[in-house]
Amino acid sequence: MSGDSWAVSVDVQEASTACSQLDFLKKVDPCLPAGIRGTDINGNIEPQTDVSLGGGPPPDLAEQSLLNKLIRRSLVRNRNQVEVLQRDPSSPLFSVKTFEELRLKPELLRGVYCLGFNRPSRIQENALPMMLAQPPQNLIAQSQSGTGKTAAFSLAMLSHVKPENHWTQCLCIAPTYELALQIGQVMEQMGKFCPEVTLTYAVRGNRMQRGVRLQQHVVIGTPGTLLDWCSKYRIIDPKLISMFVLDEADVMIATQGHRDQSIRIHRLLPKECQMLLFSATFEDSVWGFAEKVVPDPNIIRLRREEETLDTIKQFYILCREEEEKFSALCDLYGGLTVAQAMIFCREGHQVALLSGELTVEQRADVIQRFRTGKEKVLVTTNVCSRGIDVEQVTLVVNFDLPVDMEGNADNETYLHRIGRTGRFGRRGFAVNMVDSERSMELIRQIERHFNRSISRLDPGSLQEMELLIS
Numbered sequence: 001m002s003g004d005s006w007a008v009s010v011d012v013q014e015a016s017t018a019c020s021q022l023d024f025l026k027k028v029d030p031c032l033p034a035g036i037r038g039t040d041i042n043g044n045i046e047p048q049t050d051v052s053l054g055g056g057p058p059p060d061l062a063e064q065s066l067l068n069k070l071i072r073r074s075l076v077r078n079r080n081q082v083e084v085l086q087r088d089p090s091s092p093l094f095s096v097k098t099f100e101e102l103r104l105k106p107e108l109l110r111g112v113y114c115l116g117f118n119r120p121s122r123i124q125e126n127a128l129p130m131m132l133a134q135p136p137q138n139l140i141a142q143s144q145s146g147t148g149k150t151a152a153f154s155l156a157m158l159s160h161v162k163p164e165n166h167w168t169q170c171l172c173i174a175p176t177y178e179l180a181l182q183i184g185q186v187m188e189q190m191g192k193f194c195p196e197v198t199l200t201y202a203v204r205g206n207r208m209q210r211g212v213r214l215q216q217h218v219v220i221g222t223p224g225t226l227l228d229w230c231s232k233y234r235i236i237d238p239k240l241i242s243m244f245v246l247d248e249a250d251v252m253i254a255t256q257g258h259r260d261q262s263i264r265i266h267r268l269l270p271k272e273c274q275m276l277l278f279s280a281t282f283e284d285s286v287w288g289f290a291e292k293v294v295p296d297p298n299i300i301r302l303r304r305e306e307e308t309l310d311t312i313k314q315f316y317i318l319c320r321e322e323e324e325k326f327s328a329l330c331d332l333y334g335g336l337t338v339a340q341a342m343i344f345c346r347e348g349h350q351v352a353l354l355s356g357e358l359t360v361e362q363r364a365d366v367i368q369r370f371r372t373g374k375e376k377v378l379v380t381t382n383v384c385s386r387g388i389d390v391e392q393v394t395l396v397v398n399f400d401l402p403v404d405m406e407g408n409a410d411n412e413t414y415l416h417r418i419g420r421t422g423r424f425g426r427r428g429f430a431v432n433m434v435d436s437e438r439s440m441e442l443i444r445q446i447e448r449h450f451n452r453s454i455s456r457l458d459p460g461s462l463q464e465m466e467l468l469i470s
């Protein structure tokens with residue numbers, strides 16, 4: 001795939017969607033800062049005409065062509081950058097082996113190459129041989145956000161299924177409806193040359209006839225619905241399940257509701273069922289529990305200092321009070337060339353917010369609009385902190401820092417949130433809004449936990465930041 005054609009297709013996407021970004025942001029705040037403009041169908045920035053900007057002279061042609069060049073360069077650079085990182089032995093994307101050497105079925109190899117994957121990442125190179133080994137081996141695996149865990153366990157399930165057996169053989173549990181759908185989409189793309197393998201989604205809204213056994217080979221869903229399908233509605237025979245995958249396994253084990261349901265499902269499965277647990281974070285207590293539940297597992301674990309990614313630059317902006325956070329956010333967004341951004345805040349903020357209060361259909365629609373670039377900014381709560389994979393997210397803002405029940409920094413949620421950018425080697429920004437001594441202390445806690453500095457950002461120096469990620 002040539003870089004130019006890729007960049008042009010991004011411009012066209014930008015062109016067809018930028019105006020809706022303005023509408024969306026207008027809902028969020030009418031005084032849009034200068035610098036957010038619509039684009040014409042060729043992806044060129046055009047002077048804003050229909051939204052009252054917060055002042056600023058109309059842009060000149062030179063500024064527009066510079067911005068276009070930056071967008072093209074940074075996006076094309078990201079693609080080249082991924083290949084560079086895959087040749088860097090210290091990168092989590094580096095692997096010695098090729099996909100051929102992982103002994104995947106030819107039709108899966110075709111699916112992988114069709115997705116544009118050239119080489120496996122480290123987690124894929126290490127985990128796939130363990131997951132495909134005979135006799136089956138259990139695995140508890142940790143790898144940084146955006147390094148290909150979903151692709152790894154998806155390939156394991158697609159390799160494991162015996163299509164001639166018309167019953168459910170693989171269960172995959174995810175903590176949220178959006179994530180379950182996303183995993184299924186990855187599997188459908190990877191398995192496009194395996195039409196005989198079928199899957200369905202055990203999520204709210206997907207109604208099945210009770211007592212009629214499913215014939216789909218793979219079922220992906222959230223724990224509550226999956227438990228009902230295995231026990232109450234008996235449309236899955238748990239005794240016939242031979243592979244059980246927990247994505248975001250730490251939250252599936254550590255969150256009371258998820259844990260009870262995951263354990264109840266696990267108890268229904270045959271003891272020889274292969275168990276695969278994946279996450280970017282595992283607190284020590286969770287590791288201990290996982291090793292109790294998973295017999296004789298292979299373990300792939302990161303050192304604490306490996307958990308954050310160098311490709312994600314982390315900053316904080318000092319605000320005097322809560323109200324100032326919003327104008328700082330507008331200045332930040334208006335001053336940067338951001339393809340797409342995710343803004344995390346606690347429940348209750350009065351903006352168009354993707355949160356648990358929406359119905360699952362509403363949430364799926366918002367995510368899909370964001371994924372296809374129809375919306376440039378997603379304001380959300382932790383419901384989207386994990387796993388959501390949108391390549392064009394170059395900026396994550398913690399409008400409110402994540403805290404645990406005791407009011408201390410929630411380091412795992414922080415890591416997952418900033419992991420929504422910098423996906424698979426691309427560069428990304430994470431900016432934290434600090435408006436009090438307390439939130440400054442939270443920043444210090446996060447720095448100490450990951451042994452990574454979070455620099456103060458002066459909104460006046462955005463040009464240098466621009467160069468940092470372009």
Ligand SMILES: Nc1ncnc2c1ncn2[C@@H]1O[C@H](COP(=O)(O)OP(=O)(O)OP(=O)(O)O)[C@@H](O)[C@H]1O
Nearest residue numbers: 117119120121145146147148149150151387389424
């Ligand atoms: N071998 C590969 N080569 C190129 N791109 C890849 C490869 N594996 C995965 N990707 C891409 O990288 C992105 C991140 O992959 P994936 O979602 O599997 O990461 P993850 O580790 O599951 O992330 P998270 O921890 O956030 O759940 C996706 O867009 C995926 O298509």
